Amino acid sequence: MRETIAFIGLGNMGGPMAANLVKAGFSVQGFDLAEAARQAATDNGIALCNTGAEAVEGAAIVITMLPAGSHVLSVWGELIEVARQGTLMIDCSTIDVESARKSHALAKAAGCLSVDAPVSGGTTGASAATLTFMVGGETDAVSLGRPVLEAMGRRVVHCGSAGAGQAAKICNNMILGITMAGVCEAFVLGEKLGLSHQALFDVASTSSGQCWAISTNCPVPGPVPTSPANRDYRPGFAAALMLKDMRLSQDAAKSTGVETALGAQATELYELFQELGHSDKDFSAIINYIREKSA
Ligand code: NAD
Numbered sequence: 001m002r003e004t005i006a007f008i009g010l011g012n013m014g015g016p017m018a019a020n021l022v023k024a025g026f027s028v029q030g031f032d033l034a035e036a037a038r039q040a041a042t043d044n045g046i047a048l049c050n051t052g053a054e055a056v057e058g059a060a061i062v063i064t065m066l067p068a069g070s071h072v073l074s075v076w077g078e079l080i081e082v083a084r085q086g087t088l089m090i091d092c093s094t095i096d097v098e099s100a101r102k103s104h105a106l107a108k109a110a111g112c113l114s115v116d117a118p119v120s121g122g123t124t125g126a127s128a129a130t131l132t133f134m135v136g137g138e139t140d141a142v143s144l145g146r147p148v149l150e151a152m153g154r155r156v157v158h159c160g161s162a163g164a165g166q167a168a169k170i171c172n173n174m175i176l177g178i179t180m181a182g183v184c185e186a187f188v189l190g191e192k193l194g195l196s197h198q199a200l201f202d203v204a205s206t207s208s209g210q211c212w213a214i215s216t217n218c219p220v221p222g223p224v225p226t227s228p229a230n231r232d233y234r235p236g237f238a239a240a241l242m243l244k245d246m247r248l249s250q251d252a253a254k255s256t257g258v259e260t261a262l263g264a265q266a267t268e269l270y271e272l273f274q275e276l277g278h279s280d281k282d283f284s285a286i287i288n289y290i291r292e293k294s295a
Contacts, residue, residue: 002024002025002026002027003026003027003059003060003061004026004027004028004029004058004059004060004061005021005026005027005028005029005059005060005061005062005063005148006028006029006030006031006052006055006056006059006061006062006063006079007021007028007029007030007031007046007055007063007065008030008031008032008052008055008062008063008064008065008066008075008079009032009064009065009066009071009075009093010030010031010032010037010038010040010041010046010065011032011034011037011065012123012126013065013092013119013123013126014032014037014063014065014092015037015040015041015044015126016044016123016126016127017063017065017092017126017131017152018030018041018044018046018063019041019044019045019046020126020127020129020151020152021148021151021152022044022045022046023129023151024151026148026151027047028045028046028047029046029047029048029049029054029055029056029057029058029059030046030047030048030049030055031048031049031050031051031052031054031055052075052078052079053078053079053081053082056079056082056083056087057082059083059087060087060088061087061088061090061144061145061148062079062083062087062088062089062090063090063091063092063148064076064089064090064091064092064093065092065093066091066093067093068093068095068244069093069095069096069098069099069100070099071093072091072093072095072099072100072103073099073102073103073106076089076091076103076106076107077106080106080107080109080110080112081110083110083112085110085111085112086111086112086113087112087113088112088113088114088115088141088144088145089103089107089112089113089114089115090114090115090117090145090148090149091103091114091115091116091117091118092117092118092119092133093118094118094119094166094169094170094173094244094245094248095116095118095166095248096166096170096248096251096252097163097166097167097170097252098163098255100116100136100162100163100165100166101162101163103116104116104137104162104163105162113137113138113140113141113144114137114141114162115135115136115137115141115142115145115165116135116136116137116162116163116164116165116166117133117134117135117136117145117149117156117165118133118134118165118166118168118169119131119132119133119134119153119169120132120134120169120172121153122235122236122237125153126152129151129152129153129154130153130154131152131153131154131155132153132154132155132156132157133149133152133153133155133156133157133165134157134159134164134165134166134168134169134172135149135156135157135158135159135164135165136159136160136161136162136163136164136165136166136167136168137161137162137164137165138161138162139158142158167252169245170245170248170249170252171249173242173245173246173248173249174245174246174249174260174263174266176212176213176242177242177245177246177249177263177266177267177270177283178262178263178266179211179212179213180213180217180219180242180283180284180286181265181266181269181286182213183204183209183211183213183214183218183219184219184284184286184287184290185290186200186204186209187200187219187220187287188287188290188291188294191291192294197220197221197222197223198222198223201214201218201220201222201223201224202223205218205223213284217236217237217282217284218284219284219285219286219287220287227284228281228282228284228285229282229284229285229287233281233282233284233285233288234281234282235280235281235282235283236282236283236284237282237283238279238280238281238282238283239270239273239274239278239279239280239281239282239283239285239286240274240279240280241283242270242283243267243270243271243273243274243279246263246266246267246270247267249263249267250263250264250267269286269289270283270286272289273285273286273289276289
């Protein structure tokens with residue numbers, strides 16, 4: 001048996017990630033507020049605890065996978081009170097850079113090591129242990145966490161100091177949000193010009209328009225059989241999560257004074273889509289909104 005890990009936040013992502021740690025031979029002590037998550041965790045061999053603090057008892061490493069920065073700061077604030085000196089704190093949630101840096105500072109003040117390690121790859125990657133981790137923190141903390149992250153993912157990229165993982169995640173997802181909007185506009189324009197979906201796909205997926213939004217998550221049914229468009233846009237990556245990440249990018253742009261006109265426009269698009277009640281659809285479903293607006 002390898003060392004003991006405390007895992008807090010056993011939802012859609014955290015649940016399967018913690019299960020993969022168990023499969024890799026770690027002893028995992030878990031905690032979540034939600035009953036459904038608690039039940040699934042027990043079924044996956046995680047030792048369930050009644051509080052986060054109880055889960056941290058005897059753990060060398062603590063992982064959090066929570067909805068937003070406020071949750072991470074409040075949970076870390078509680079956990080570092082009971083974590084022993086030298087414990088490695090890893091946050092895998094997607095949160096704002098400022099909260100990430102504050103959580104690093106909390107850990108440091110308590111004599112703990114820390115990394116921010118948000119992920120890309122979604123629930124499929126979480127289940128298959130193929131996630132990409134974007135990691136921020138001191139080199140010794142990253143080295144200590146690497147074997148644990150490698151048990152849950154395929155790639156671990158050390159992006160820089162505290163908060164750099166979150167910075168990389170936010171920038172990457174702003175690219176994704178913008179490119180998907182552009183790809184959806186291009187497919188609707190192609191339709192109006194009498195171009196078949198397959199013809200546009202065959203050209204764009206092998207030309208300078210090539211990107212993940214076309215080649216993997218193509219927003220029209222047909223060309224990429226595994227894309228959400230083939231199953232009525234069941235996610236995949238839900239529009240609500242895309243909007244969350246776009247808002248994080250816009251908050252970061254505002255606080256750094258960076259002009260992100262395209263990021264702002266794409267954010268507005270996902271906001272409108274959410275207001276129309278489609279936030280549970282894959283984000284590529286915005287093609288339907290663009291098509292309706294173009295009718
Ligand atoms: P989720 O809502 O399914 O899981 C979050 C869990 O945290 C819930 O089970 C909730 O009960 C628990 N929780 C909240 N507050 C808590 C507390 N104080 N103590 C203990 N447990 C608490 O969300 P998710 O889809 O697993 O996403 C988690 C994080 O991963 C988010 O930051 C999200 O942006 C990020 N993310 C999600 C995806 C995805 O495809 N779902 C992909 C990449 C990144």
